Amino acid sequence: MKNPSSKDLEKLALNAKEIAKKVAACQDWQPIVVEFAGTPKSGKSTNIDVLNHFLRRSEFKVAAPTEGVSKRTPYNLKSDLMAYNSWALCYAISELLVGYYNVDKPHVVMLDRGPFDSLAWMLHLRENGKLSNEEYRIIYHFVTLDKWEKIVKRIYLFTCDPKLSLKRELEEKLIRVSGLVMNEERLIQLKEQYDILKADLNFESKL
Template sequence: MKSDRQLRAQSLAKRFKETGRKPVVLEFAGVPKAGKTTTLGQIQAFLKRCGFRVSVVVERASVCPIRDKKHANFNIWTTCTTLSKLLENTQSPPRPDDPDVLILDRGLFDSLCWLTMMVRLSRLRREDLRAINSFLRLDEWKKKISAVFVMVASPKDSLMRERGYLPVTGAAGSIMNPEVLDQVLKTTRDMAKRLQSEFRINIIDTSSKKLRDNAQATAEHVADIALDVIEEQLREDILCIPKVKIASAFSRKVCLKTLETSKVLKCFQEFGRFQPREEVEKDANLVQAIPVVIVRNRTGDILQLRRREASYTNPLHEKLVIWAGGHVRSEDGTSKEAILRCAVREIQEELCLSIEPDKLKLLGSVYVRKGERTSKHAAIVYEWRADTDDVAVALSNAEFFERRGNSLSGRFVSVNNLVRDISGGKVEEVWSQEIVREFIVSDPSAFPLRLFE
């Protein structure tokens, strides 16, 4: 008879095939002989049997060519090789053969712990640690790791497990001795507290009364947490607001300029909430926040994109637009900066542009009441202008957009040509029309009257 845990995992595996956006990355870290390898193996086998495609990045320490395990270069080598595998298996968009679940047998968090340990052992200077930390704690890389399982055990238990059933008296390793193990445990717990805002950390204490000498209970506990992580990633909670609030902010207008848009942002901050996307899409009384970015080259031409949607029935599929953007997800945070962070993330995902938030200029907002789909979304419009023609050349290359999010192809067009295309009916998408009319051109009278005026 199937357990509830198995039924849940199999259901999630099926959903992942249909709606999974990116691999779930689980890192296993911690002190030696805390049960990491055993638990990791159990989780891998369980998820695989339940229908997930699972890949494991094995611990690199066993193949590291640097002999001195206490030398900082040993940990730097293992970190960089693991990082390369993390980046390879979490590309955007995912490759057809990418795993559903990627398991790291020691990853970024674990490396940060060991390198900090090197400072305590006077094997690494603090100045060098700060430089390495800045590298390893890049926000984009940390966000790839969905959860970290920090396996800990007392030095006494670790040594007992190391000795096994045929102990050798007097034998002690460079790491497996009480003094070093005690330092490793303290460092690991300290780092878990220090980095709890940067990683989703789960402490698994296999010396605790509940888990000590109970590998099955440990595996079940970790499996339940892992399934929680997978379920949350599948759910895709998006920011929405009651329609009456957004209608009040816009009054009877379609577009609001920068100052008036501050009211819209305040509404989303005060009344917005994150709910499962599938529920929000069905509720006609909710409006979703959609930050969009207009990309311009140094001379002011605008990047025009042809959209590629997952469903051919989506009204935006193969439509010409002048923006890139998407839903504000819970991963963007819950503070007032969530909408701005979403805009930065969407530009990265859609166009592979890494830009600073302060380089985005708020132009205004658009809310069109006509149309069932359009009335469920409010656009927060930003502009980003390239400093060099090099960026413009890359963005104009059609190959650049191959398999990049929802952008199928792109090219820069002048404002005059864009006005002509809109007036001639070549650009039908309503937000693009309104953005050009209200925020780009100086004379809106150049356009025909709106159909919904």
């Protein structure tokens, strides 16, 4: 796929500004919420940054909460993946609600690893014996609760080869040793969990 020309990008920017004006004039506009989910180092945050910059320059009001898993989760939880991902799930849902009901009324809310992403990790924990089937079922129904599940209109799923993820993770590090999460075996398993959820009827129409 070839890169767009400067003329194409200028046309895209003009169209976006026209749409932004119409959205701003709509008194009962409800924020469009999208989630960027997927395996570590697959391009989620990079694409959010690009899209966030484009939309803001096009005069859209954008809410893009800081990603919770690697940026906000208390460091002392990282040794326990169950505690770590439980905190991340609650953070994702809270940021979803804060963004959607924000008094500033954003036009677009972009979640970097939202509820869908957290559920993939919970499925991974179940497959590795850290969660029982019943515990996973309870979490699944919590994540897919209509009160917030219906708010997310689109999920963009990013995955990449585990070897590439590790290369991106370690290439600028002084210590190039795999970690608790960033190791090839876990990344292979995680990709499988995302593929399973991708076929789930609760999410299929959004992906």
